[in-house]
Amino acid sequence: MKRRSPMLMTIVAFGYALLYVPIVSVVIYSFNGSRLVTLWGGFSLRWYASLLADKDLLGAALLSLRIAIVSATFATALGAIVALALHRVNRLRGRLLLSGMITAPLVMPEIITGLSLLFLFISMADLIGWPASRGATTITIAHITFSMAYVVVVVRARLAAMDESLEEAAMDLGGRPVAVFFDITVPMLLPALVSGWLLSFTLSLDDLVISSFVSGPGATTLPMLIFAKVRLGVTPDINAITTIIIALVVIIVVAATIISGRRGPVAARPADAGGQ
Amino acid sequence: MTDTTSTPLVQIREVTKRFGNVTAVDRVSLDFLRNELFAILGSSGCGKTTLLRLLAGFEQPTSGRILIDGVDATDVPPYDRPVNLMFQSYALFPHMTVAENVAYGLRKERVPAARIRERVAEMLAMVKLEPLAARKPDKLSGGEKQRVALARALVKRPKLLLLDEPLAALDKKLRQHTQFEIANLQYQLGTTFVVVTHDQGEAMTLASRIAVMADGRIAQVGTPGQVYEFPANRYVAGFVGNINLFEGRVTGVDGGRMSLRCEALGVELAVLSDEAIAPGSAACVAVRPEKITLSRQAPETKDRNLVKGTVWDLAYFGDQSLYRVRLKNGTELQVSAQNLRRSAKLTVEWDDEVYLSWEIASTILLLS
Numbered sequence A: 001m002k003r004r005s006p007m008l009m010t011i012v013a014f015g016y017a018l019l020y021v022p023i024v025s026v027v028i029y030s031f032n033g034s035r036l037v038t039l040w041g042g043f044s045l046r047w048y049a050s051l052l053a054d055k056d057l058l059g060a061a062l063l064s065l066r067i068a069i070v071s072a073t074f075a076t077a078l079g080a081i082v083a084l085a086l087h088r089v090n091r092l093r094g095r096l097l098l099s100g101m102i103t104a105p106l107v108m109p110e111i112i113t114g115l116s117l118l119f120l121f122i123s124m125a126d127l128i129g130w131p132a133s134r135g136a137t138t139i140t141i142a143h144i145t146f147s148m149a150y151v152v153v154v155v156r157a158r159l160a161a162m163d164e165s166l167e168e169a170a171m172d173l174g175g176r177p178v179a180v181f182f183d184i185t186v187p188m189l190l191p192a193l194v195s196g197w198l199l200s201f202t203l204s205l206d207d208l209v210i211s212s213f214v215s216g217p218g219a220t221t222l223p224m225l226i227f228a229k230v231r232l233g234v235t236p237d238i239n240a241i242t243t244i245i246i247a248l249v250v251i252i253v254v255a256a257t258i259i260s261g262r263r264g265p266v267a268a269r270p271a272d273a274g275g276q
Numbered sequence B: 001m002t003d004t005t006s007t008p009l010v011q012i013r014e015v016t017k018r019f020g021n022v023t024a025v026d027r028v029s030l031d032f033l034r035n036e037l038f039a040i041l042g043s044s045g046c047g048k049t050t051l052l053r054l055l056a057g058f059e060q061p062t063s064g065r066i067l068i069d070g071v072d073a074t075d076v077p078p079y080d081r082p083v084n085l086m087f088q089s090y091a092l093f094p095h096m097t098v099a100e101n102v103a104y105g106l107r108k109e110r111v112p113a114a115r116i117r118e119r120v121a122e123m124l125a126m127v128k129l130e131p132l133a134a135r136k137p138d139k140l141s142g143g144e145k146q147r148v149a150l151a152r153a154l155v156k157r158p159k160l161l162l163l164d165e166p167l168a169a170l171d172k173k174l175r176q177h178t179q180f181e182i183a184n185l186q187y188q189l190g191t192t193f194v195v196v197t198h199d200q201g202e203a204m205t206l207a208s209r210i211a212v213m214a215d216g217r218i219a220q221v222g223t224p225g226q227v228y229e230f231p232a233n234r235y236v237a238g239f240v241g242n243i244n245l246f247e248g249r250v251t252g253v254d255g256g257r258m259s260l261r262c263e264a265l266g267v268e269l270a271v272l273s274d275e276a277i278a279p280g281s282a283a284c285v286a287v288r289p290e291k292i293t294l295s296r297q298a299p300e301t302k303d304r305n306l307v308k309g310t311v312w313d314l315a316y317f318g319d320q321s322l323y324r325v326r327l328k329n330g331t332e333l334q335v336s337a338q339n340l341r342r343s344a345k346l347t348v349e350w351d352d353e354v355y356l357s358w359e360i361a362s363t364i365l366l367l368s
Helices: A006-029 A046-053 A055-088 A095-108 A110-128 A138-161 A165-172 A179-207 A209-214 A223-230 A236-259 B047-055 B100-108 B113-126 B142-152 B172-191 B200-206 B226-230 B232-240
Strands: B011-018 B022-032 B037-041 B063-068 B081-085 B161-163 B190-197 B210-213 B218-221 B246-256 B257-262 B267-272 B282-285 B291-295 B306-318 B320-326 B332-338 B355-357 B364-366
Touching: A006 A236, A046 A055, A046 A236, A055 A095, A055 A138, A055 A179, A055 A223, A055 A236, A095 A138, A095 B037, A110 A138, A110 A209, A138 A179, A138 A209, A138 B161, A165 A179, A165 B081, A179 A223, A179 A236, A179 B218, A209 A223, A223 A236, A236 B291, B022 B047, B022 B320, B022 B332, B037 B047, B037 B172, B037 B200, B047 B081, B047 B161, B063 B200, B081 B142, B100 B113, B100 B142, B142 B172, B172 B190, B172 B200, B200 B226, B210 B226, B210 B232, B218 B232, B232 B246, B232 B364, B257 B282, B267 B306, B291 B332, B306 B332, B320 B355
Parallel strands: B037 B190, B037 B210, B081 B161, B161 B190
Antiparallel strands: B011 B022, B011 B063, B210 B218, B246 B257, B246 B282, B257 B267, B282 B364, B291 B355, B306 B320, B306 B355, B320 B332
């Protein structure tokens, strides 16, 4: 067996500490009985209890959830359609350019995405009078646009691994194109659709920068509220809400990983090959 | 039995399919009779799979027509054709059980549920898979998958069943067994089966008629015997089975008998042929390895062609032996011989001087 180098182990430990110590300390201090954030005052759930009484916070949380659910649903549907189109129309001129362009938002700085969407909404309001004001709707639209890119990537990976003769076989057996789509294509893509949805959901729930750009008066999402609160000083209830978000995100990301990584029925594996 | 009296079930009329500037299928005309097991044989890239996809309706011909049961089906989409295809990959739906896979075609036809159950049970019994009805495809062996695919493709009682390399994914033993199963099934059901294959042995054992394809065109259509013993051209002769092929020049024509000078053999050969060929024109002479008799003593030469050589290499298979005999000028001939007598010692060994002779009637004349 290879001997583990102590040097290497130290570096690894340091790296993980850098990543997780801040998160773990937030979680621990969320159970702190003391009003002072830096002083341990015994175990308590009082900050979780105080969250329930905070109307602003609950409102923001509900708004964030609503936006996340709606935008994830639309992003999944649109992203799947785009992925299918890019996959099917393989003789489409400029497919490489198009598929590059669809994934560009993944690496685009959020500031730029946020700013350009804000400009779009303002000029749309000027030109066609919609959206009349910015708020939950504009945030949802903004979230759909950037989440969609992630869904396209996930769904295309699944499509690339899918045996196309499955759809042909269904058609050969009398399935019309629409029936084949729902009988074969959708079930085959289901793991990708679910993980795409979960990914979009978390992205939307986390987003601060783009939401801040396209939001208007009266629409404050949870990250926006937390950010605003922290600027006035960190209070222990922030630790509690943060812990809840961490738990939620961990659960969803783990679920998405399990679903998309499951050795799902991607292709009808060619039978145990004899000789050819 | 194959019905040769009525109109063919499928008539392919001058069908051409081009992809860009590649012609995959080139002016193919072909008939499939009712109740026959037909094989389309060719090496990969010869256009046989494209022809199959044209028949199934996944591709539209660039020109030409396809008639199925007298009806022009050229523009009929795959889901409305009385044709089913068994895919090479089997293409079983992985999210459905064996029974659901088989039932799919009937469900799309809106057959009543009770009738579907009945029919699926019937099909599963036919391919001996009843105990596996509730399994998912990934829990099946290669041979079981193949049978599910067959049952699924036959459940709608198609007029024409297409099989794309049905045995390619099976191991050797299973392949032989499945060959007989497919042939029996075809006989029982009376459906026309069209098998696409690159394996000439498979085509010969399965089919009652074979079409050999090369470069998108039909090189020859005939029974296995016709294709093997009377190949239409050099390509078919070389592709189906082993053969010794020599270029020659016609030196004399005498009624149904012709003599040719073969430089590679250094002799004059006699061939039976009714072809009208002028002396002096080029032609090709061929003979199958098993038609050649090998002997150490000079044989009877009446109505036989004869050459002399040395055994260069031999392979002993038990039931038969394969010899490579080299002539003085370096030309090599393949000869196969049944080992008729029980003996541990071969009668002909390496480096033996031997006479090779074969009947004039077994000599093949190829003009193209």
